[in-house]
Amino acid sequence: MVVFEKPKALTDVPFHYCPGCTHGIVHRLVAEVIDEMGIEGETVGIASVGCSVFSYNYFGCDMVQAPHGRAPAVATGVKRSHPDNFVFTYQGDGDLAAIGTAETVHVGARGENITIIFINNAIYGMTGGQMAPTTLLGQVTTTSPYGRKKEIQGNPIRVAEMIATLDGAAYVERVAVDCVKNVRNAKKAIRKAFETQKNKKGLSLIEVLSTCPTNWGMSPEKSLEWLRENMMAHYPLGVYKDITEEAGDNE
Amino acid sequence: MAEKMLMKGNEVIGEAAIRAGCRYFFGYPITPQTELSEYLAKKMPKVGGLCLQAESEVSAINMVLGCTASGERAFTSSSSPGVSLKSEGVSYIIGSDLPCVIVNVQRGGPGLGGIQPAQSDYLQATKALGHGDMHFVVLAPAYVQEIATLMGEAFDIADIYRTPVMLLADGALGQMMEPVDFEAKRERALPEKTWAACGHGNKRKHNIVNSLYIEPETLENTVLARYERYKAIEENEVQYDEYMTEDAEICVVAYGITARIVKTAVKAAREMGIKAGLFRPITLWPYPKKQLAGLADKVDKFLVVEMNMGQMVDDVKVATGCKRPVEFFGRTGGVIPTPDEILAKIVEMNGGAK
Amino acid sequence: MSNILLAGFGGQGILFAGKQIVLAGMRDGKYVSWLPSYGPEMRGGTCNCSVIVEDEPIGSPLVTKPDILLAFNTPSFDKFESKVVKGGMIFVDSSLVNKKSERDDIQAFYIPATELANENDLTGMANVIMLGYIIKKTGLFSEEFFKESLTSGIPAHKAHLAEVNNKALAIGFGYEG
Structure with missing residues (x-):
């Protein structure tokens, strides 16, 4: 009896992620959803710049690597010419909410029928622990060594809330992958996002609160605690937009 | 047609x-x-x-x-x-x-x-x-x-x-x-x-x-x-166009809209008895290096004309191996050169009208 | 060969008039080009348009020394009158330009095109009246040929436009000034 196996929509290439990093969990959830919906052959993923850039090696569907912040624009190009394909981007907080803010906002405004998987771990991982647009006030990073101060570095951005205000956004939810219950819920949200796309309702965005033990300088376990205590306080979990049951589609 | x-x-x-x-x-x-x-x-x-x-x-x-x-x-x-x-x-x-x-x-x-x-x-x-x-x-x-x-x-x-x-x-x-x-x-x-x-x-x-x-x-x-x-x-994929270069002594090199203006000037120079010609690169990359090198064996001088400060001059020098003098005339900032201005430069390079 | 410069204010139909000459030239088998001034000046400022009709391929599309100048306002007259080549022609809308050319090496023609337009319920069509006048004086095209060219592009459901265009053209063509 098989009790556990790798989703088919993941390749055999081993992940390069650090121990305790939650990218692996989210990759797996996305791949499971692709498997369950049987859509790997019709899916094109867009890898962004950051730790998850190598996701193009891990997902078994066709993959395109986008310049930093431009994944939503690249996804637009794929989706508009292949409206029957499933197109998702997988982006970190620096990519999505700093250098790619305009691209993100405008796929929401246009209601591009794509799915954005947004990994919010409040820090730049790949470059080694610099301040992210989602870094919390007071949080120490290598570029906010005295803690983020709003007078100097400004305030953290709440992406799910912001995107939910856009008319073209159909489904926006913030989830976390800190515990089994939340992981299950995150998968449900990702499934719903892909279903939203299937039904051509418009943009779906799932913000996933994640950890970065290496750059947070904490053990994986402590990181999960820190996520619950600090991140969830500033970034409450929940559904911020759901017009998927409304009549009419976005085509 | x-x-x-x-x-x-x-x-x-x-x-x-x-x-x-x-x-x-x-x-x-x-x-x-x-x-x-x-x-x-x-x-x-x-x-x-x-x-x-x-x-x-x-x-x-x-x-x-x-x-x-x-x-x-x-x-x-x-x-x-x-x-x-x-x-x-x-x-x-x-x-x-x-x-x-x-x-x-x-x-x-x-x-x-x-x-x-x-x-x-x-x-x-x-x-x-x-x-x-x-x-x-x-x-x-x-x-x-x-x-x-x-x-x-x-x-x-x-x-x-x-x-x-x-x-x-x-x-x-x-x-x-x-x-x-x-x-x-x-x-x-x-x-x-x-x-x-x-x-x-x-x-x-x-x-x-x-x-x-x-x-x-x-x-x-x-x-x-x-x-x-x-x-x-x-x-x-190299493409180029030539106008009256066979016997040209002064070969003007220009592309795009400028090349048309040069053509008018070259025509006028010919009417004055000056052996001018026009070489027009159509592909700017790949650059028609070989063709320009060939011209360097035939003509006396090159004149580059552009609507900028001479950005193509080095390409002509490199292509021709600096065998012949390469001069420049250009207008920039959105000013379109006139055939007369270019003609005046050709005449000057010719040492006056003949 | 004709290097034509049309100049006036934006909104006077300078570009349209230029385009009609070019269209007729093309239908006549000539080489033609049309180059407008563009940018903010198009929106109410001065506006001009270089038109070339030639028997051989066209070099510079920019008309700096016109054979024919159409001046629809005083600034244009002031700016370009001296640029017209020896033996060239100037056409002036005398309703809007209060000056006469003092050159004796060119032919100057004056037509109160704007007034004629207003008098004949053709407000805004001074440009076409002017076209009729220059076609007649220059002999660039026959009246019939130009008329046919001018109206050929007008779709059937806008037949009234053909009518007013023909009317304006006829006024210009018939003007004795």
């Missing part, structure tokens, strides 16, 4: 793209090429295509990236300041070995510059639009008719060599009207896009369209492979 239509250069760019089978345009409004977006906004929906106004030039070129990565013909257009913004995407497109067409209807610079015609992006286009080891094909039409021909060829060249191709025009060419016919262009064998990321349908291994190579040796190899293709482009 098909019936001719009177069209603006900018509109011809759009019509030629549609006739080349391109159905996807992503752009952002900027003078003096906006008529192109407007034309396509009207026409694309009628042919089942898409003209999408992006939130920025940066997004527009990345929409092109996504669209061409999924195997479709796509193009974008802008004018000088907007093209600078596209440089990031262009570099990624090259790094991912993707075909696409980019149009630059040049205006004066630097900065916001002006909106009148210029050729001040020659170096950017031919040497370094974007980071990394790279080239792409640059086509410089001089006539509205030539826009139609070259725009059609641009998509084929892009597909054959998996490279961006730039149509480098200027505000005057974009704004002017001339009769044009979209005659059947040369049929070329096009490779199948087996690399496209458009869903593997569970029939093949997944395609990855990517420009990242962490191992230096791997990256070096992809660059070397690309440069092999560049060699083939240099061998096969």
Whole structure:
């Protein structure tokens, strides 16, 4: 009896992620959803710049690597010419909410029928622990060594809330992958996002609160605690937009 | 010959793209090429295509990236300041070995510059639009008719060599009207896009369209492979035009709209008994080096004329091995040189009228 | 061969008039080009348009020394009158330009095109009246040929436009000044 196996929509290439990093969990959830919906052959993923850039090696569907912040624009190009394909981007907080803010906002405004998987771990991982647009006030990073101060570095951005205000956004939810219950819920949200796309309702965005033990300088376990205590306080979990049951589609 | 239509250069760019089978345009409004977006906004929906106004030039070129990565013909257009913004995407497109067409209807610079015609992006286009080891094909039409021909060829060249191709025009060419016919262009064998990321349908291994190579040796190899293709482009795709160069003593080198003005000046010089000629590169990259080297054995002097501060002069010097003196005349900032000014320079180089 | 410069204010139909000459030239089998000034000046400022009709391929599309100048306002007259080549022609809308050319090496023609338009319920069509006048004086095209060319592009459901265009053209062609 098989009790556990790798989703088919993941390749055999081993992940390069650090121990305790939650990218692996989210990759797996996305791949499971692709498997369950049987859509790997019709899916094109867009890898962004950051730790998850190598996701193009891990997902078994066709993959395109986008310049930093431009994944939503690249996804637009794929989706508009292949409206029957499933197109998702997988982006970190620096990519999505700093250098790619305009691209993100405008796929929401246009209601591009794509799915954005947004990994919010409040820090730049790949470059080694610099301040992210989602870094919390007071949080120490290598570029906010005295803690983020709003007078100097400004305030953290709440992406799910912001995107939910856009008319073209159909489904926006913030989830976390800190515990089994939340992981299950995150998968449900990702499934719903892909279903939203299937039904051509418009943009779906799932913000996933994640950890970065290496750059947070904490053990994986402590990181999960820190996520619950600090991140969830500033970034409450929940559904911020759901017009998927409304009549009419976005085509 | 098909019936001719009177069209603006900018509109011809759009019509030629549609006739080349391109159905996807992503752009952002900027003078003096906006008529192109407007034309396509009207026409694309009628042919089942898409003209999408992006939130920025940066997004527009990345929409092109996504669209061409999924195997479709796509193009974008802008004018000088907007093209600078596209440089990031262009570099990624090259790094991912993707075909696409980019149009630059040049205006004066630097900065916001002006909106009148210029050729001040020659170096950017031919040497370094974007980071990394790279080239792409640059086509410089001089006539509205030539826009139609070259725009059609641009998509084929892009597909054959998996490279961006730039149509480098200027505000005057974009704004002017001339009769044009979209005659059947040369049929070329096009490779199948087996690399496209458009869903593997569970029939093949997944395609990855990517420009990242962490191992230096791997990256070096992809660059070397690309440069092999560049060699083939240099061998096969050079285009140029000559006018009265057979017995010319003074050979003027000019491209685009400037070349037409030079032609008027050369004609006038001939009427004065001065043996002037015009060499017009049509491909600015690959540059017609061999042909210019050949001319260096025949003519006495070269004169480069451009609507900039002399950006092509070094290319002429290199191509001719500095065998003959290379002088320069140009206007910049959006000022179009007159035939008289150019003629005066030719006369001066000739040591006066004969 | 004709290098024609049309100049005036934006909104006077300068570009349209230029386009009509080019269209007729094209239909007549000539090489033609049309180059407008463009940019903010189009929106109410001065506006001009270089038109070339030639028997051989056209070099510079920019007309700096016109054989024929159409001046629809005083600034244009002041700016370009001296640029007209020896033996060239100037056409002036005398309703708007209060000056006469003092050159004796060119032919100057004056037509109150704007007034004629207003008097004949053709407000806004001074440009076409002017076209009729220059076609007659220059002999660039026959009246019939130009009329046919001018109206050929007008779709059937806008037949009234053909009518007013023909009327304006006829006024210009018939003007004795």
